[in-house]
Amino acid sequence: MNVTNSQPISTSPADLLKETDATPVHPDSTSAVAETLPLIRTEDGMITSELSLVPNKADLAAVYDPNVITAYYKTRPWQAWRRSFGILLPFLVFAVRLWWDRVTGINVRKETRQAIHLRVMLTTLGPAFIKIGQALSTRPDLVPPAYLEELTKLQDQLPPFPNEIAFQFIEEELGDRPENIYAELSPSPIAAASLGQVYKGRLKTGEQVAVKVQRPGLAQNIALDMYILRRLAGWAMTNIKRVRSNLVAIADELATRIFEEMDYTQEGLNAERFAELYGHLPDIYVPRIYWRYTGRRVLTMEWITGTKLTQLDAIRDQGIDATYLIDVGVQCSLRQLLEHGFFHADPHPGNLLAMPDGKLAYLDFGMMSEVQPYQRYGLIEAIVHLVNRDFEGLGRDYVNLEFLSPDTDLTPIIPAFAEVFNEALGASVAEINIKSITDKLSALMYEYPFQVPAYYALIIRSLVTLEGIAINVDPDFKVLSKAYPYVAKRLLTDSAPQLRESLRDLLFKDGSFRWNRLENLLRNARSNADYDLDQVIDQATDFLFSDRGEFIRIKLVDEVIKSLDAIGQSAWRHLNYGFRERVGLSVERPPIPPENQQTLEHVKRIWKILQETPGFDQNKVLALIPRILVKPETQEVGRQIVGGLAQRVTARLLREFLLADQVPPAAPIGVHETPSTGLLVSPKQA
Numbered sequence: 001m002n003v004t005n006s007q008p009i010s011t012s013p014a015d016l017l018k019e020t021d022a023t024p025v026h027p028d029s030t031s032a033v034a035e036t037l038p039l040i041r042t043e044d045g046m047i048t049s050e051l052s053l054v055p056n057k058a059d060l061a062a063v064y065d066p067n068v069i070t071a072y073y074k075t076r077p078w079q080a081w082r083r084s085f086g087i088l089l090p091f092l093v094f095a096v097r098l099w100w101d102r103v104t105g106i107n108v109r110k111e112t113r114q115a116i117h118l119r120v121m122l123t124t125l126g127p128a129f130i131k132i133g134q135a136l137s138t139r140p141d142l143v144p145p146a147y148l149e150e151l152t153k154l155q156d157q158l159p160p161f162p163n164e165i166a167f168q169f170i171e172e173e174l175g176d177r178p179e180n181i182y183a184e185l186s187p188s189p190i191a192a193a194s195l196g197q198v199y200k201g202r203l204k205t206g207e208q209v210a211v212k213v214q215r216p217g218l219a220q221n222i223a224l225d226m227y228i229l230r231r232l233a234g235w236a237m238t239n240i241k242r243v244r245s246n247l248v249a250i251a252d253e254l255a256t257r258i259f260e261e262m263d264y265t266q267e268g269l270n271a272e273r274f275a276e277l278y279g280h281l282p283d284i285y286v287p288r289i290y291w292r293y294t295g296r297r298v299l300t301m302e303w304i305t306g307t308k309l310t311q312l313d314a315i316r317d318q319g320i321d322a323t324y325l326i327d328v329g330v331q332c333s334l335r336q337l338l339e340h341g342f343f344h345a346d347p348h349p350g351n352l353l354a355m356p357d358g359k360l361a362y363l364d365f366g367m368m369s370e371v372q373p374y375q376r377y378g379l380i381e382a383i384v385h386l387v388n389r390d391f392e393g394l395g396r397d398y399v400n401l402e403f404l405s406p407d408t409d410l411t412p413i414i415p416a417f418a419e420v421f422n423e424a425l426g427a428s429v430a431e432i433n434i435k436s437i438t439d440k441l442s443a444l445m446y447e448y449p450f451q452v453p454a455y456y457a458l459i460i461r462s463l464v465t466l467e468g469i470a471i472n473v474d475p476d477f478k479v480l481s482k483a484y485p486y487v488a489k490r491l492l493t494d495s496a497p498q499l500r501e502s503l504r505d506l507l508f509k510d511g512s513f514r515w516n517r518l519e520n521l522l523r524n525a526r527s528n529a530d531y532d533l534d535q536v537i538d539q540a541t542d543f544l545f546s547d548r549g550e551f552i553r554i555k556l557v558d559e560v561i562k563s564l565d566a567i568g569q570s571a572w573r574h575l576n577y578g579f580r581e582r583v584g585l586s587v588e589r590p591p592i593p594p595e596n597q598q599t600l601e602h603v604k605r606i607w608k609i610l611q612e613t614p615g616f617d618q619n620k621v622l623a624l625i626p627r628i629l630v631k632p633e634t635q636e637v638g639r640q641i642v643g644g645l646a647q648r649v650t651a652r653l654l655r656e657f658l659l660a661d662q663v664p665p666a667a668p669i670g671v672h673e674t675p676s677t678g679l680l681v682s683p684k685q686a
């Protein structure tokens with residue numbers, strides 16, 4: 001049954017339905033058909049006869065369509081009423097307890113007790129409410145911190161359903177009796193979750209498989225719950241002034257996701273896309289899907305022999321390095337979140353298996369999410385602002401990432417950020433504990449007008465989950481310190497304009513170049529398996545001579561002058577004093593000016609890091625020089641370098657030779673010496 005097949009009619013915008021569900025329309029307003037059949041106008045403005053809209057059970061499961069669901073339950077009002085009562089009663093009890101706590105004085109203990117009550121209540125209400133609770137557990141902007149904590153514990157372990165029903169579903173979906181498809185099938189399910197249960201089996205061709213079969217009546221139950229919730233949401237929007245969000249749209253969004261999760265063919269496709277994007281990463285494993293034995297309600301996939309990451313002792317007993325596995329998981333998550341944007345939104349420890357050969361297998365691709373490119377870059381920019389403790393920048397990032405509307409007054413929020421992060425960033429960014437920082441951020445988001453986008457909520461959940469597992473393995477494990485090399489690699493190799501700007505922000509502060517940051521980036525990036533130094537050098541060259549690179553070019557000329565000068569000076573000192581020493585003149589070498597000494601050390605260290613980076617080829621770097629030289633901009637840069645150097649070298653030669661062994665004071669950064677007098681002037685004057 002398809003509602004959109006009905007006849008479209010012309011209506012003025014004012015005529016369009018105010019309610020979001022299918023509502024009876026006055027027959028007068030329509031064509032002659034109205035005389036024979038009662039008519040209904042659907043959400044998208046279609047008019048159809050009520051008779052053709054009455055769907056059957058199978059229609060409910062196809063895709064989430066509020067019109068179909070409404071039409072189905074309108075003909076079964078008693079079902080809807082009974083369930084509404086079953087839902088409202090526990091919520092009423094909950095509300096009364098809340099009210100009583102308020103009256104008698106709220107405290108932490110009472111709040112925790114209420115939060116536990118809510119968790120148990122949602123579990124009892126069934127899959128739709130479990131999923132809603134799980135979704136709410138990622139929304140610090142909507143849920144107070146005490147409840148967040150409890151909702152994250154929502155487990156979707158439910159009792160199994162009888163084998164006969166499961167086998168009947170297999171037959172209906174795959175067109176044959178299970179015994180004709182599988183050579184073996186475990187006598188009972190090995191796992192039963194909210195949406196389905198899993199059997200261990202073997203195909204006739206010998207491969208071991210996991211067979212996931214959906215719960216009976218799942219689609220109808222969830223559809224009924226969503227129907228009721230959607231109506232309640234509509235009611236709340238019209239009758240409660242404080243409700244500003246579009247609750248109906250939120251309910252629809254959530255329902256769409258749950259329905260997607262109920263379609264196992266979609267899960268199979270997700271698994272294949274995941275394997276294609278991330279299966280090549282070191283030690284990541286994704287089970288293959290057996291499409292011949294897969295349908296909407298039955299999924300047959302490769303069996304993974306492994307130990308859940310919840311059973312750390314068992315993992316250790318097998319001699320598997322659990323810390324390494326977590327690192328593998330973190331690296332995979334980073335690629336999911338920041339590179340391709342297609343991510344596993346439910347990486348709880350039960351969905352991650354340690355395989356006997358030390359690989360990490362991902363299971364359960366029902367809930368996947370997407371991060372758009374601008375969001376991925378925005379996140380990297382936010383990390384850079386965080387590293388720089390640039391909280392104004394961070395505030396802007398939150399606007400760009402749509403957490404805050406563009407007209408939000410950031411004035412009170414920026415110091416609040418500073419308070420949260422400065423405390424957390426005590427030692428360094430790498431030391432951040434994501435859980436503690438997100439707890440603090442959650443409180444902040446609850447207080448200020450933040451709207452947390454769904455993708456972000458899922459990312460945080462995924463990182464906190466990984467960190468949670470990691471801390472059990474190694475209490476000192478810091479997800480961010482494992483993540484930073486990847487961010488460093490992206491900053492150095494990605495040519496996207498946003499990241500170029502981030503790199504610039506990172507490397508320059510108040511106009512001066514921060515060598516230690518570059519050193520740090522290069523050192524971090526080299527530990528990445530897929531770091532390609534050639535790419536870094538190519539990108540750097542291209543960028544440096546592009547229009548956008550002008551700022552860096554100018555600053556770099558300054559730095560190159562300083563470093564070449566330092567190198568030249570060092571070589572000169574070496575020659576000069578070395579010669580004097582060798583011919584028997586005893587001379588005391590004057591100390592190198594600290595600024596030059598520092599630059600020199602940086603250059604030396606950077607060269608060393610490059611030499612130690614896998615794939616570094618000195619000749620390749622040298623071969624770049626002709627490429628750079630043919631660029632017209634180079635001549636300008638070269639001229640400046642030579643000009644700048646000449647000035648400094650002349651001044652120094654005069655001093656070295658004419659003033660003998662008197663050592664001049666070091667020039668502060670960004671200040672040049674004039675050639676003739678050695679006086680200090682600002683770069684502008686110079």
Ligand SMILES: Nc1ncnc2c1ncn2[C@@H]1O[C@H](COP(=O)(O)OP(=O)(O)OP(=O)(O)O)[C@@H](O)[C@H]1O
Nearest residue numbers: 156191193194195196198210287302303304350364
């Ligand atoms: N390919 C597999 N190999 C081995 N075991 C598996 C496989 N797939 C699933 N399992 C087992 O079945 C359990 C439940 O599977 P899965 O998480 O896919 O079900 P689900 O109904 O989607 O669960 P959830 O409600 O958590 O989303 C897993 O935790 C795992 O123990």
